[in-house]
Amino acid sequence: MTSISTSTTPRLSGLSLRYLVLLGLIVIASVGFGLANENFYSLTNFGILLRSIAVLFLVSMGMTFVMLTGGIDLSVGSNVAFSGGVGVITLTTTGSAPLGFAAAVLAGMAIGAINGVFIGRLRLSAFMVSLATYALARGLALVIYDANSINVSNAAFLWLGGVSWGSMPVVIPFVVVVFVGLSVLLYNTPFGRNVYAAGANFNTSFVLGRRPERTLVWIYVLSGALAGLSAIVTVGRVSSGQPWSGLYLEFDAITAVILGGTSLFGGRGRLLGTILGVLLYGIIINGLVLTGTNPYLQSLIKGMILLGVVLLDTWTQRGKTS
Amino acid sequence: MQNIARTLQERNIVVVTLLCCIVFYVLSPRFLSVDNMSAISRQIVPIGLIMLGQFFVIVSGNIDLSLGMASVLFAVVLGVFFGLTGGVGIGLLAVIVASLAMGFVNGALVAKLRLPAFIVTLSTLFVAQGLSGLIISRGQQIFLMGGFFQWAGSEKLLGIYLSVWFLIALGGLAYVVYNHTRIGAAIIAIGNSEDNAKLAGINVDRVKIGVFMFSGLCSGFAGIMLSTRMGFVQPGLDGNGLLLDAIAAIIIGGTLIQGGRGTIGGALWGVAFIGIINNALNLLNVEDVWHQVFKGLVILAALGVNWLLWQSRQSEAH
Numbered sequence: 001m002t003s004i005s006t007s008t009t010p011r012l013s014g015l016s017l018r019y020l021v022l023l024g025l026i027v028i029a030s031v032g033f034g035l036a037n038e039n040f041y042s043l044t045n046f047g048i049l050l051r052s053i054a055v056l057f058l059v060s061m062g063m064t065f066v067m068l069t070g071g072i073d074l075s076v077g078s079n080v081a082f083s084g085g086v087g088v089i090t091l092t093t094t095g096s097a098p099l100g101f102a103a104a105v106l107a108g109m110a111i112g113a114i115n116g117v118f119i120g121r122l123r124l125s126a127f128m129v130s131l132a133t134y135a136l137a138r139g140l141a142l143v144i145y146d147a148n149s150i151n152v153s154n155a156a157f158l159w160l161g162g163v164s165w166g167s168m169p170v171v172i173p174f175v176v177v178v179f180v181g182l183s184v185l186l187y188n189t190p191f192g193r194n195v196y197a198a199g200a201n202f203n204t205s206f207v208l209g210r211r212p213e214r215t216l217v218w219i220y221v222l223s224g225a226l227a228g229l230s231a232i233v234t235v236g237r238v239s240s241g242q243p244w245s246g247l248y249l250e251f252d253a254i255t256a257v258i259l260g261g262t263s264l265f266g267g268r269g270r271l272l273g274t275i276l277g278v279l280l281y282g283i284i285i286n287g288l289v290l291t292g293t294n295p296y297l298q299s300l301i302k303g304m305i306l307l308g309v310v311l312l313d314t315w316t317q318r319g320k321t322s
Numbered sequence: 323m324q325n326i327a328r329t330l331q332e333r334n335i336v337v338v339t340l341l342c343c344i345v346f347y348v349l350s351p352r353f354l355s356v357d358n359m360s361a362i363s364r365q366i367v368p369i370g371l372i373m374l375g376q377f378f379v380i381v382s383g384n385i386d387l388s389l390g391m392a393s394v395l396f397a398v399v400l401g402v403f404f405g406l407t408g409g410v411g412i413g414l415l416a417v418i419v420a421s422l423a424m425g426f427v428n429g430a431l432v433a434k435l436r437l438p439a440f441i442v443t444l445s446t447l448f449v450a451q452g453l454s455g456l457i458i459s460r461g462q463q464i465f466l467m468g469g470f471f472q473w474a475g476s477e478k479l480l481g482i483y484l485s486v487w488f489l490i491a492l493g494g495l496a497y498v499v500y501n502h503t504r505i506g507a508a509i510i511a512i513g514n515s516e517d518n519a520k521l522a523g524i525n526v527d528r529v530k531i532g533v534f535m536f537s538g539l540c541s542g543f544a545g546i547m548l549s550t551r552m553g554f555v556q557p558g559l560d561g562n563g564l565l566l567d568a569i570a571a572i573i574i575g576g577t578l579i580q581g582g583r584g585t586i587g588g589a590l591w592g593v594a595f596i597g598i599i600n601n602a603l604n605l606l607n608v609e610d611v612w613h614q615v616f617k618g619l620v621i622l623a624a625l626g627v628n629w630l631l632w633q634s635r636q637s638e639a640h
Contacts, residue, residue, distance in 0.1 A: 072440065114622070122629045127385060127440040128569075128579050132625060135566050136618025142611040251444065264438055296557065300452025306445040307431075314435050 015270060018261045022276040029280060033287035045290075051169040051237060053282030054161075055080070055230040056252055057275065058175060060260075061182050062223035063253040064274045069199040069212075069219055070266025071119060071126035075111060076227045076253060078137035080246030083108035083224075084231030085144035088152055088241035097156035105228035111137050112224020113217070120216030134250070138243075145243040152240055161236020171233050178229070183271050195219065199266030255306045256281045264310065281305070335575055335591045339598060346602040353605055360483065364551060366597035367485045368393060368544040370590065372568040374496050375540030377589050378533045380572055381500075383513040383581030384432060384439035386534065388424070388446040389541045390565030394557065395454040396421055396545030401464035401555035402457050410470040417542045424450070425538020429531035447562075455557035463556040466549055475550035485547050492543070497586045509533060513581030566617060571596045573624040578632060 059076050066073045087104025091097060111133055118129040152158060163170045186192040197205040198212035205212040227246075235241050260277025262269025284305070288298050346353040372389045379386045396417045403413030424446065431442045458464065477484050500506040508529050511519040520526050544564070549555050571592030577584025599620070603613055 118622070118625060122626075124625055124629060125385075125579055127387075128573075129622075129625060131566070131569065132618050132621035134618075135614050135621065139611070139614030139616070139618050143615055147611050251448065254441075254444070258441075264441060294456070296452045296455025298452070299448045300456065303445045303448030303450075303452060306441070306448070310437055310441055310445070311431075311435070314437060 015261050019276055022280055026280045029283045036291050047164060047167040047169055049286050050172050052286060053278060054171040054175055055233050056256060056278050056282055058226045058230045059249055060253040060256045060274050060278050061271060062226035063257045064262055064269060064271055065195060065219050066223050067257050067262050068195050068266055068269055069216055073223045074127060074130040074250050075115060075133035075137055076223060077246040077249035078134045079108055079111045079224055079227035080231045080234055080249060081141035081243055082137040083228040084235050084241045084245060085141045087231060088150050088235060089144055091154055091157050097154055100157050101232055104231050105225050108224040108228025109221050112221040116217035116220035119220060120213045141243045147243055149240045149242040152235055158236040158239055161233040186271060196267055259309050335588055335595060339591055339595045342598055350605045362597045362601045363486045364483050366593050367489050367547045368564055369567045369596060370489045370593045371540050371544040372564055373571050373589055373593050374492060375537030376568050377572055378509055379537050380577055380579060381513045381581055381584050382509045382530060382533050386537050387440055387443040388450055389537060390561035391447045391450040392424055392541040393544035393548060393564060394559045394561040395450040396542045397549040397555045398454045398458050398557055400546055400549050401466060404466060405464045417546055421538045421542025422535050425535035429534030433527040433530035458557055463554045465554045471550050493590055500586055510582055567596050570617060570621045573621060573628055579628055
């Protein structure tokens, strides 16, 4: 135990430096887009911004757990569409919002469980397995919706994603609650320590009896559950369930998590970094949309951001070790 | 368990494919008609080309997620050059140079900077998607008529489309390189253990970059074949669908996704299998929405079989 705590001390200072840089970039990005678009600074737009990236917050927190174990979950975007479909169908058939919520989260967890068993128990590569569930979940979503969107009018079901208290969308306190809950899980429980251990060294963790294979299964189930929650928020935001919702969300989440300082190789990173990463990335994406940027240029910029961040990380880390 | 694994060895994809053919024939006699068979053969060419590139990447222990979207980009590149100059030769040259360059960038980032391949190629996937829509104005289509496109798209030799002959030729070349040259042996060695390959004196970085350049080139070829088959290009084609089909074919063909083992023949049969399934789902009027579910399940099942193969290899090793 002592060896772990001593080794994290210098890393933490590196991370806090990164958080300061991220904060600075967030300020610069908001000033930049504020100059480019006069509506950027209004309280209403800030509410809209936070609501539009609420889903990215939720999914990215799940992705942080996954990437701390050295894995990846390419299925979350499709899973948002699939679990949303299950939730909406359950709602329309039973008329009960709580049942709809439960069904969405359970559906998300089911896809997560497939990932978890194949990745954790069978030890197959995470991107390969989650690429299969990426296709499967999107396909199931298309089947459930029969490729059409379904309008939802149940006020209780739409509350989480659609209602605002003044300029503050209800979903923001919800994201904060989830953040606090997941922070306790990650930093104050044996499970959280197992997550870091599995990511730092799977085999050592196995020999120490930490059961990393079991931890991995639960990590992907958690990521699926957060996709289910995101689905509820997504449906609430647009008052309808859509088979193509969450498209490329996994890419945004991966970029935000890496931006927030979580290592691609597992074992290093914190949830706070992910929050800052999502804020910065969300402001940039939101700004690109507000300024009417060509969607293909947006793709190009997104690709360059991910590549740039990964290159910068490698460069600074090589600098430190040599 | 190991017996199951052995009976599911890569060669048996042939049996499974032929069984599927019989079942589909019974369900819809039109399935085995010459017209339908030749339609399938033409459909699978882009998948097959991407598969050949991806095959070497996977055997060397990596993955290239950018190949599908890259082939869409290169189809658009060809169309834009054709639209601007009216010449085909310069367009083909541009595609070949650009695809090799893209493969080089992927390979150099993976080999020299030791970045995980899936992150590098995920970002180049988005770069390719963005570029495909930027070099052509939005919603625009370029029609590719006449001369070369007519010839490459619909001409037949001995009753088989020229594009299919191209796939067979490149597949044959890949087979020889993979099985009978030191390059092939080096790729397998790297997939098994990079450290051992290095100790054996293999220039790991150079081989890896070469593998990614070849896969880039294959996506360029796939883009060319895509454009000649359709007769027009536009951004927003389903490149990721091609990528999924190619990866599914490779896994179904018995290639170990952990790297180090696989056969070109098995992977080519995997491509035929995917083509037959895609075609049969259409012939049997299965609704479009089910296609992707089916594909996801096929990949998951193949991954399960792959795991059994891997387990049996692990126990052979001990």
